[in-house]
Amino acid sequence: MFKWKTDEFSWVDFTIDVLRVLIVLAVVVGAWNTLSSGRITLAQWVNLFAAGLSQGSIYALIALGYTLVYGILLMINFAHGEVFMAGAFSTVFLAEALNRTGFLNDQPLLAILLMIMFAGLVSMTVAILLERVAYRPLRGSPRLVPLITAIGASFFLQYAFRGLYGSGFKAYPQVQILQGAISIGGINIPIVQIFVFCSALLLMLCLYWLVERTRIGKAMRAVSENKEVARLMGIDIDFVIMFTFGVGGFLAGSAGVINGVFRPQGVNFFMGFIPGIKAFTAAVLGGIGNIPGAMLGGLFLGVIEAIGPNLVLAGLGIPGANQLKDVIAFTMLVLVLIFRPQGILGERLSEKKA
Amino acid sequence: MLSFPLAAQTACDDPLGCVEVAADDPIVIGAMLVVSGAINYLGEDTLGGVELALLARDYTLLDREIELALEDSLCTAEGGQVAAQRLAADPTVAGAIGTNCSSAAQGAIPIISESGMVMIAPSNTSPSLTNADIAAGGSHQPGYFRTSQNGLIEGMRLAEFALLALQAETLATVHDGDPYTSGLAAAVASTFAEMGGAVVFEGAVNKGDTDMSSILTEIAARQPDVIYVPLFEPESNFFAAQMQYIVGLEDTIIIGGAASFSSSFPENTGDAAVGIFVSGPLVSGDAYEILLEQWYEEYGGDPPSGYHAHAYDATNLLLDALETSAVVNGDGSITIGRQAIRDAIAATEDYPGLTGRLTCREDSPFAGDCSTGMALAVFEITEAEVYDDNWPPPIAWNFAVDTMD
Numbered sequence: 001m002f003k004w005k006t007d008e009f010s011w012v013d014f015t016i017d018v019l020r021v022l023i024v025l026a027v028v029v030g031a032w033n034t035l036s037s038g039r040i041t042l043a044q045w046v047n048l049f050a051a052g053l054s055q056g057s058i059y060a061l062i063a064l065g066y067t068l069v070y071g072i073l074l075m076i077n078f079a080h081g082e083v084f085m086a087g088a089f090s091t092v093f094l095a096e097a098l099n100r101t102g103f104l105n106d107q108p109l110l111a112i113l114l115m116i117m118f119a120g121l122v123s124m125t126v127a128i129l130l131e132r133v134a135y136r137p138l139r140g141s142p143r144l145v146p147l148i149t150a151i152g153a154s155f156f157l158q159y160a161f162r163g164l165y166g167s168g169f170k171a172y173p174q175v176q177i178l179q180g181a182i183s184i185g186g187i188n189i190p191i192v193q194i195f196v197f198c199s200a201l202l203l204m205l206c207l208y209w210l211v212e213r214t215r216i217g218k219a220m221r222a223v224s225e226n227k228e229v230a231r232l233m234g235i236d237i238d239f240v241i242m243f244t245f246g247v248g249g250f251l252a253g254s255a256g257v258i259n260g261v262f263r264p265q266g267v268n269f270f271m272g273f274i275p276g277i278k279a280f281t282a283a284v285l286g287g288i289g290n291i292p293g294a295m296l297g298g299l300f301l302g303v304i305e306a307i308g309p310n311l312v313l314a315g316l317g318i319p320g321a322n323q324l325k326d327v328i329a330f331t332m333l334v335l336v337l338i339f340r341p342q343g344i345l346g347e348r349l350s351e352k353k354a
Numbered sequence: 355m356l357s358f359p360l361a362a363q364t365a366c367d368d369p370l371g372c373v374e375v376a377a378d379d380p381i382v383i384g385a386m387l388v389v390s391g392a393i394n395y396l397g398e399d400t401l402g403g404v405e406l407a408l409l410a411r412d413y414t415l416l417d418r419e420i421e422l423a424l425e426d427s428l429c430t431a432e433g434g435q436v437a438a439q440r441l442a443a444d445p446t447v448a449g450a451i452g453t454n455c456s457s458a459a460q461g462a463i464p465i466i467s468e469s470g471m472v473m474i475a476p477s478n479t480s481p482s483l484t485n486a487d488i489a490a491g492g493s494h495q496p497g498y499f500r501t502s503q504n505g506l507i508e509g510m511r512l513a514e515f516a517l518l519a520l521q522a523e524t525l526a527t528v529h530d531g532d533p534y535t536s537g538l539a540a541a542v543a544s545t546f547a548e549m550g551g552a553v554v555f556e557g558a559v560n561k562g563d564t565d566m567s568s569i570l571t572e573i574a575a576r577q578p579d580v581i582y583v584p585l586f587e588p589e590s591n592f593f594a595a596q597m598q599y600i601v602g603l604e605d606t607i608i609i610g611g612a613a614s615f616s617s618s619f620p621e622n623t624g625d626a627a628v629g630i631f632v633s634g635p636l637v638s639g640d641a642y643e644i645l646l647e648q649w650y651e652e653y654g655g656d657p658p659s660g661y662h663a664h665a666y667d668a669t670n671l672l673l674d675a676l677e678t679s680a681v682v683n684g685d686g687s688i689t690i691g692r693q694a695i696r697d698a699i700a701a702t703e704d705y706p707g708l709t710g711r712l713t714c715r716e717d718s719p720f721a722g723d724c725s726t727g728m729a730l731a732v733f734e735i736t737e738a739e740v741y742d743d744n745w746p747p748p749i750a751w752n753f754a755v756d757t758m759d
Contacts, residue, residue, distance in 0.1 A: 051599070169622070263596075265591035
């Protein structure tokens with residue numbers, strides 16, 4: 001609400017309010033122009049939404065790793081995108097082998113499960129090693145120190161995997177059972193997108209159960225609340241932190257395989273960078289440190305990214321709207337930080353824990 | 355105290371300076387090729403062509419050993435710049451083969467030209483590289499030559515293919531901002547429009563994009579008959595694979611550029627690659643068959659892409675030019691004038707190469723073009739390329755035979 005009284009007037013608040021109005025106006029005008037032109041059919045909108053939901057599911061799985069680590073250590077693990085890459089890149093060779101033997105298409109679900117387990121284990125190992133080697137010695141240092149270390153670790157992992165597997169692009173083989181589409185209400189939805197959404201949702205539910213219903217989950221929550229009190233209660237803090245990194249890593253590795261099933265091409269040592277930053281955005285969007293927030297933030301970001309360029313930017317007559325997909329994602333990050341720093345579901349952690 | 359080879363320097367009266375090869379030294383030629391990265395198969399392909407051309411002369415020229423200095427030009431302007439700087443810094447390098455990518459050439463040309471060297475590109479196709487009109491976006495400078503076809507010619511042929519062979523009335527084009535892809539997309543679109551077709555969409559994606567649904571939906575809203583997509587992998591894979599899920603593009607045909615002319619394209623794209631047309635080099639003849647046999651003996655298997663013959667021709671043009679312009683001195687050293695090398699290549703006329711009879715032109719926008727422009731075809735990807743590792747795909751349109759003009 002505008003603050004017109006002279007004694008309460010603030011130029012910062014005023015600017016933010018004007019910005020808020022302008023953004024809403026731009027979105028409304030852009031969307032109105034696009035929808036009233038009728039260029040894009042309902043079926044095409046549904047396609048975009050479904051693709052966005054699938055992409056968002058992958059962001060959500062990666063975002064959970066950011067949010068878990070932040071929740072427990074108040075640290076942004078910027079190397080988490082590379083943890084995702086480690087699982088995805090390593091598993092592409094297993095996927096090729098399974099495809100060559102025919103197992104991938106004879107027993108597709110079992111093969112995908114095997115790939116998820118393998119990728120999860122690789123990423124979990126990388127995440128645990130990161131914690132043990134790069135972050136644990138810095139625990140207690142100023143918060144900038146592990147942040148810089150994380151960026152360094154990110155580059156280290158990229159080039160380590162480049163050295164290991166080469167700089168070329170690989171692609172996951174196609175899973176035949178997931179090809180084609182299912183007609184829902186006369187609109188075709190690709191089976192692979194339904195699979196991606198459902199499998200990501202299942203993994204998210206498993207995580208929720210782990211955190212809310214198990215003993216180790218209770219320990220994670222206790223460490224997240226107050227490490228010293230948790231230690232006094234007999235909780236092994238180091239183990240819980242390592243376990244948290246491992247769980248985040250497993251989810252990132254799983255996301256790598258699900259991403260490989262969804263968009264099989266473009267697997268290389270650099271593939272984790274952009275999804276990592278997007279997932280961080282999703283975690284902030286949902287409220288970093290909040291598990292359902294990361295899930296919601298990921299889905300929301302995926303859908304906004306998929307629909308935003310065609311709905312808003314094209315409607316505003318901005319040329320090359322599709323090339324501004326990333327701009328939408330990062331603009332969302334800036335807007336969230338300005339208007340709702342605690343995110344969609346998050347608490348104001350800076351006040352509570354910092 | 356520094357000493358200078360005065361005798362050799364005084365022997366040189368070339369305005370651009372000379373390459374001095376001492377009595378027992380080898381003649382060094384450079385290669386700026388894409389050795390690493392997503393399209394390193396193109397570098398491997400053309401490096402094979404260069405090496406086989408050298409092997410055909412037993413790595414010997416003017417009774418000297420020929421040494422090849424290989425630099426990774428990547429597929430970026432920065433990569434080309436670095437590779438060119440490294441070669442230009444070495445006064446013994448007589449000339450270079452490369453680059454593979456037009457973007458890398460844009461970085462390399464000013465440095466190579468300034469240093470007085472020559473570069474002969476085996477797989478650059480961007481029209482801007484042979485256009486000397488800087489105001490019109492040209493980037494040609496003296497010393498640049500190529501044996502690959504000019505994108506203007508390729509664009510004209512592909513527009514002709516879309517209109518006449520596919521009976522397309524509407525066209526969309528997508529590039530990624532690279533000089534190669536944008537040059538080709540513009541050339542196809544302008545020729546298609548000139549020939550009476552309607553260009554309904556001209557757009558671009560970012561390098562590194564994985565989600566193509568947004569641009570595909572915009573294209574679907576325009577209902578084109580054909581989409582011309584000269585993208586590199588993996589963007590071309592993402593584009594083709596995701597197109598199958600877009601409502602409204604079920605009957606639209608994709609034509610890919612030579613950047614997709616690799617066995618990895620159908621392999622990485624999967625089912626969606628079936629029915630896609632890709633343009634690519636087409637070389638035939640007895641001499642070429644012998645080259646393929648030599649390739650098999652040296653490296654095993656088939657060349658990974660289609661520009662090895664262009665690289666073979668480029669190397670021979672350079673070696674012949676060195677031979678023509680070299681002066682063997684009394685002390686056994688060799689002096690080769692840099693301007694003389696350029697002049698010798700520029701004077702190439704009706705040269706019997708593997709890719710046709712080559713004549714190097716000097717008129718912009720074809721300055722430095724030595725290609726016939728006819729060693730080109732459109733291929734259609736079938737299930738055999740996707741599932742049975744067959745390569746190359748069957749020819750759908752051979753410009754040397756099917757061309758309408």
